[in-house]
């Protein structure tokens with residue numbers, strides 16, 4: 531299903547590979563791009579500049595597979611380098627924002643095969659734009675599953691081990707785990723129940739909500755009482 535034969539009409543198409551961290555989506559992207567290269571198709575590969583965990587000029591999977599890539603600041607930059615390509619690979623699509631949708635549509639209209647990999651959910655389990663929209667416009671979708679690092683079930687959530695930072699905190703095994711639905715919920719509940727400073731390393735033990743909404747009418751928590759951390 532994932533090795534698509536170019537149609538005679540010369541029409542392009544979009545393939546999306548999504549899943550949690552450690553689900554092998556980058557590995558799958560690299561596999562498809564490699565096969566295109568072996569077939570002597572002209573391939574261009576991109577990733578957002580934000581993700582330089584392993585290398586600036588390569589896409590690298592957790593299993594150490596790598597393929598040369600170009601780092602871009604914006605989705606539009608891809609158009610500048612894609613003219614000659616027959617196959618376009620894009621990793622970490624969730625970091626390229628809504629402009630990515632128009633870019634991949636244009637490339638597919640030009641007759642190119644466009645393959646985008648990315649996280650479909652953020653660490654809160656919320657759809658990570660623009661991946662949900664990409665899934666809607668893609669011709670082919672692959673969802674990759676990881677193995678839950680707690681219980682071994684199939685996992686489709688990315689669990690952040692420390693409850694700090696915004697939506698985008700680039701990290702590896704020190705920060706993130708793949709978890710199944712159940713273990714993800716249990717972990718999130720435990721984080722919500724624990725005193726804030728335990729997870730953030732902050733010395734201010736007051737609930738985050740109290741600090742952030744200073745002046746807002748809010749009943750103070752009873753001493754020692756744990757409060758649900760704001761999301």
Ligand SMILES: [Zn+2]
Pocket residue numbers: 678679680681682683709710711712713714
């Ligand atoms: Zn589990």
